[in-house]
Amino acid sequence: MTKRENDSLTCLLRRWLDEALPSDDDQVQLERVLRRAAELPQPQSPARSRPSRRKYGATVWLSAGAAATVLALLAAWMLKTSSGTIQPPALRREHAERREDQTPARNDRRPDVQPLRPDGPPADTALVQLGSDELRRRWDLLDQLDELFGKRWVWMVECGDRVDMKVTCNSISPDSAPLAARLAILTRQGPDQEFRVHDKSFILTREQQLVEAVFEDGAARKLSFWVYAIDESLYTYDLDFVLEGEQSLSISTSGVLVAGRATQIFSIRRGQHEYRAVLLLMSRLRTASPNSKRTL
Amino acid sequence: MPATKWFGHMTDEELVAAYLASEDREILETLIRRNLGRVRRLVYPMVLNHADADDVVQEVLVRVALGLRAFRREASFSTWLGHVAMNTIYQFLARRNRGPRPGLCDLRRLQAHAATQPENIVTGKELDAAVTRALSMLAPKLRAAIVWTTFDGASPAEVAEIEGCTRATVYWRIHQARKALKQALRDWLC
Numbered sequence: 001m002t003k004r005e006n007d008s009l010t011c012l013l014r015r016w017l018d019e020a021l022p023s024d025d026d027q028v029q030l031e032r033v034l035r036r037a038a039e040l041p042q043p044q045s046p047a048r049s050r051p052s053r054r055k056y057g058a059t060v061w062l063s064a065g066a067a068a069t070v071l072a073l074l075a076a077w078m079l080k081t082s083s084g085t086i087q088p089p090a091l092r093r094e095h096a097e098r099r100e101d102q103t104p105a106r107n108d109r110r111p112d113v114q115p116l117r118p119d120g121p122p123a124d125t126a127l128v129q130l131g132s133d134e135l136r137r138r139w140d141l142l143d144q145l146d147e148l149f150g151k152r153w154v155w156m157v158e159c160g161d162r163v164d165m166k167v168t169c170n171s172i173s174p175d176s177a178p179l180a181a182r183l184a185i186l187t188r189q190g191p192d193q194e195f196r197v198h199d200k201s202f203i204l205t206r207e208q209q210l211v212e213a214v215f216e217d218g219a220a221r222k223l224s225f226w227v228y229a230i231d232e233s234l235y236t237y238d239l240d241f242v243l244e245g246e247q248s249l250s251i252s253t254s255g256v257l258v259a260g261r262a263t264q265i266f267s268i269r270r271g272q273h274e275y276r277a278v279l280l281l282m283s284r285l286r287t288a289s290p291n292s293k294r295t296l
Numbered sequence: 297m298p299a300t301k302w303f304g305h306m307t308d309e310e311l312v313a314a315y316l317a318s319e320d321r322e323i324l325e326t327l328i329r330r331n332l333g334r335v336r337r338l339v340y341p342m343v344l345n346h347a348d349a350d351d352v353v354q355e356v357l358v359r360v361a362l363g364l365r366a367f368r369r370e371a372s373f374s375t376w377l378g379h380v381a382m383n384t385i386y387q388f389l390a391r392r393n394r395g396p397r398p399g400l401c402d403l404r405r406l407q408a409h410a411a412t413q414p415e416n417i418v419t420g421k422e423l424d425a426a427v428t429r430a431l432s433m434l435a436p437k438l439r440a441a442i443v444w445t446t447f448d449g450a451s452p453a454e455v456a457e458i459e460g461c462t463r464a465t466v467y468w469r470i471h472q473a474r475k476a477l478k479q480a481l482r483d484w485l486c
Binding site: 010015017032034208210226237238 | 390
C-alpha cells in the first residue's frame with residue numbers, strides 16, 4: 001500500500017473528497033444525531049455489530065424457511081403452468097396471453113398478465129436459461145464436488161468440451177456459499193435474424209472467490225469472475241472475459257444481478273453482426289429444499 | 297466545548313466505558329463529535345449524494361449511540377464503528393439499488409456523458425462529476441475497498457476484518473477498483 005499512498009489516483013481522489021465534503025455543519029448534524037438518539041427507545045437486546053445471513057438466529061432462519069416455502073410454491077406453480085423450463089418474464093407473458101382466451105375469468109387475479117411492452121426484456125435471454133433437469137444435474141455435480149473435495153474446491157468452469165477447476169489445500173470458509181452461473185455470448189447477423197448461441201460457459205463457484213480460467217486450444221478464452229451477495233437474491237459481480245479467434249471479443253464489466261434472472265451485460269455491433277453477453281446467476285440457497293431443487 | 301476539554305484526552309474505548317457507567321450525555325457527544333468527520337468520509341464516497349449522505353451519517357451515528365452496549369471490545373471501537381457504518385451503507389445501497397439505476401456497468405459511456413454535460417463545463421465541476429461517476433460505476437464492495445484504503449487509511453488487514461473477507465479478496469478488490477478508476481479518470485491523471 002505504501003507506494004499507493006501518494007500516487008496520482010490517490011491524490012486525485014483525496015482532493016475530490018476534501019472539496020466535496022462540507023466542513024461547517026458538524027454542530028447541526030451532531031445535534032440532530034443526539035436528538036434522534038434521545039428520542040428513540042433503547043434496544044432491549046444488544047444490537048448485532050455485523051449481521052451475517054448465516055449467523056442469524058432462529059427467527060431469521062424461520063423467516064428464510066417461510067420465504068423458501070413461498071418461493072418453492074411459486075416455482076412449482078410456474079412449472080405447472082409452463083413446459084418445465086424456466087422462462088423469462090417476456091415468455092411467461094406470451095404464454096399468459098395465449099391462455100387469456102381459455103381462462104378469461106382468471107385474468108383479474110393475475111397482475112403480471114400484460115401485453116409485452118416494446119421495451120421489455122429481450123427474448124433472447126431465453127437461450128441462456130437452464131432447464132430444471134439441467135440445473136438439477138449441475139447441483140448434483142456440485143454435491144459430488146463437495147463429496148470428493150469437501151470445502152476445498154473453489155470453482156469449476158465448463159466451456160465447450162473443456163473443464164477447468166481449482167482445488168485448494170485449505171478449506172474454503174463455510175460462509176462462502178456455492179453459486180452457479182452461465183455466461184452466453186449470443187450473436188445474430190442482422191436485425192431481422194434470430195439470436196443464436198455463439199459461445200457459452202458454465203461456472204460453479206463460491207461467493208467472493210476469484211475464478212480465473214484459461215482455455216487455450218481452439219477458440220482461446222480467458223475468464224475472470226467474482227461474485228458477492230448483497231442480500232438473498234441480489235449479487236454484485238465483476239467479469240472479465242476474452243474470446244479469441246475469428247470473432248474476438250473482450251468484455252470487462254461489473255454490476256448487480258438478481259439471482260435466477262438472465263441479464264444482458266454487454267452488447268456490441270460489428271457491421272451487420274451483433275453480439276450480446278447474457279449472464280445468469282443462481283444461488284443454491286434458493287434451491288436448497290428438496291421440493292424446490294428442480295424448480296429454479 | 298466543555299465536553300471536549302473534559303474528555304478529550306480519553307481514547308474512544310475509554311469514552312465508551314465512561315458513558316456506559318455514567319450515561320453522561322457530554323461523553324456521548326464527545327464520542328460522536330470525534331467520529332463524525334470519519335463517518336462522513338466513509339459515507340459520502342459510498343452513496344455519492346449529499347442528501348443521502350446526511351441521512352446515512354445520522355443513521356450510522358444513531359445506531360452507534362444506541363448500540364454502545366453491544367460493543368464488546370473484542371475489536372477496537374474504530375473497527376466496530378466501521379462495521380456499523382458499512383452495514384448501514386450496504387443496507388441503504390441495497391434499498392436504493394432495487395430501483396432502476398442507469399448505466400451501472402458502462403464506465404466509458406458515463407465518463408463521456410459526464411465530461412460533456414454543459415453544467416459541469418460551465419461551473420468548473422468536471423472533476424467532481426468525473427470522480428462521482430467513476431465511483432458510482434464500481435460495485436459497492438469495490439467502492440468500499442477504495443473508500444477504506446484511500447479515504448480512511450485502513451490497511452487491507454483491517455478492511456478484511458471489517459468486511460468479513462480474506463485479505464486476498466481485499467487486495468483483489470482494491471486492484472479491480474483502481475484499474476477501473478484509472479481507466480475512467482485517465483484524462484485527469486498525470
